[in-house]
Amino acid sequence: MTSSVMFHPCFLVASILSNYFIGLLATAASNGGFTVELIRPDSPKSPFYNANKTFTGRLNKYYPNALQSRVIAYKGQHLMKVSIGTPPVDIYGIADTGSDLVWTQCVPCDGCYNQISPIFDPLKSSTYSDFYCESEQCLLINTGTCSQNICTYTYAYADSSITKGVLAQEKVTMTSNSGQTVSLDIAFGCGHNNSGIFNDHEMGIVGLGGGSVSFVSQIGSTFGSKRFSHCLLPFGTDPSIASKISFGNGSEVVGDGVVSTPLVSKEYKTPYFVTLEGISVGDTYVPFNSLGMVSKGNMFLDSGTPPTIVPQDFYDRLAVEVQKQIAMNPIRDDPDLGTQLCYRTKSNLDGPILTVHFEGANVQLKPIHTFISPKDGVYCFAMQGSNGGGIYGNFAQANFLIGFDMETMMLSFMPTDCTKQ
Known part of the structure; x- marks a missing residue:
């Protein structure tokens, strides 16, 4: 995805192929974070965990071997299940290495496309907060503007798809394979006006690009390094089969055949x-x-x-x-x-x-x-x-x-x- 100034070919291609790849292109939900599994987390005896096995220390001191998320193939795209808010709400988003912004449709949705799942309601989350105009996060997104000192954004794509909303902070909850949870805050777009090439399974975009507001960049120091790896499923794979995307230390691709x-x-x-x-x-x-x-x-x-x-x-x-x-x-x-x-x-x-x-x-x-x-x-x-x-x-x-x-x-x-x- 790109800002309103720059255009991302992802949606340009979707437009080009609208007649050719019949029923092929679809996106999915996306917003502030992921529900993930850690391959090998630090010991629960770590001083960064409390009696409830909840991470409470400084996140930049915590370096698991890898942070993992499940990904499924769906009509030519690869959808990640993410979880944001308190209590957590599951969202499904397209894993997109060609864009940065992480966003989802939000209530009130004055001009939103239809989606099957409930739209994220920030008023129902106790950890949601808007960014103010002078915040560092607002300055990082080059389409950031202001409305009553709240940071708003406009993010446009090459096929004229667009999301408009508020840049906000929300809690992302991640689950390890041993049942432990890790929570952190990230910046995401709460989209109140969204249009374009989206179907009713899509709830937004998970930007995995190299820019400063992408998910990868935001969690890089938290999980050891700015690196990640993915294993995408072939087109037509049964959606019940999931692959993985991994973040941070331990996500390196090494071994025979590399x-x-x-x-x-x-x-x-x-x-x-x-x-x-x-x-x-x-x-x-x-x-x-x-x-x-x-x-x-x-x-x-x-x-x-x-x-x-x-x-x-x-x-x-x-x-x-x-x-x-x-x-x-x-x-x-x-x-x-x-x-x-x-x-x-x-x-x-x-x-x-x-x-x-x-x-x-x-x-x-x-x-x-x-x-x-x-x-x-x-x-x-x-x-x-x-x-x-x-x-x-x-x-x-x-x-x-x-x-x-x-x-x-x-x-x-x-x-x-x-x-x-």
Whole structure:
């Protein structure tokens, strides 16, 4: 997601694919925090815990091995269950590495889209509080404005989706795998006027970008480091199966089969930029730039955008090579599919293996990553051309344990069956 000044391709892609990926795109709830499990928490005898096993000490002194949250695949997105307020209220939000703000729909909702679950009511939480205009948190969000000395915000997206509301502080309660609880306060957007490409399962966004107001940045010092990892499930996975996202020390991706590429620092801190040099289709190498010149940080990873988006020239050359290696004729007579490269087949498409060549890291994609079925009997190439920047979408990220390490500025991939995580 982005501010009203900057646009996030997640929703631009949702708009582009509204006819193509039929029933594919959906989001979910999001707000101030997560209900999580700690893999291996400190001893309950720690002086930071009271007799009720509730964390009471200074959070920046507490370093669990990793903070974990369950994530499910839902219509092309990855939804995290979060818990905020006192008493805690469960919210479901899209895990989005392409944006920063954490927000949910809030009562009173003067201009909200329909959602199945009850809308969060801050008046029912004893730990909710608005930020004042002079607060550090209000200054950090560059769309922050004031209304009667209360910090308000406007956060807009490329497809004209928008959330408007109050920047507030709320308690996030997290649960360890031993039943212990950890609570901390974070800043989140209490959205009172929200519109755009949202369905009734969506309650907001969980921003996991690199900016100062993202969930990752807010809890970084609390849980040992500014790093996290996720294992996203393939499209179409049964929603009853959950994968995991881990935060802080212990979330590093290490072991056999790990490949890593540098994260590229840019002035705009939200996206996680990497350098894509080219993609091999089978044994045929297709360079990112036909002239051989590649700029650093020409792609960024976005868990909130399903397909991979590349410059049009690169896409055209890539699609030609993919067609050469598929022994079927592509669909030409379906207006719903537009110009997308699609095939009719009753079973999973047996397409070529694509190897993504990042700087210093080769990542092998199987047909499950590169061909997605928008409707029965049809499989379409899960990459698109664009006149804008490059996005490495969540279809290509599925079944990889991917580590985002802002301490070492490295991004790591490990092939993993995320359904067994």
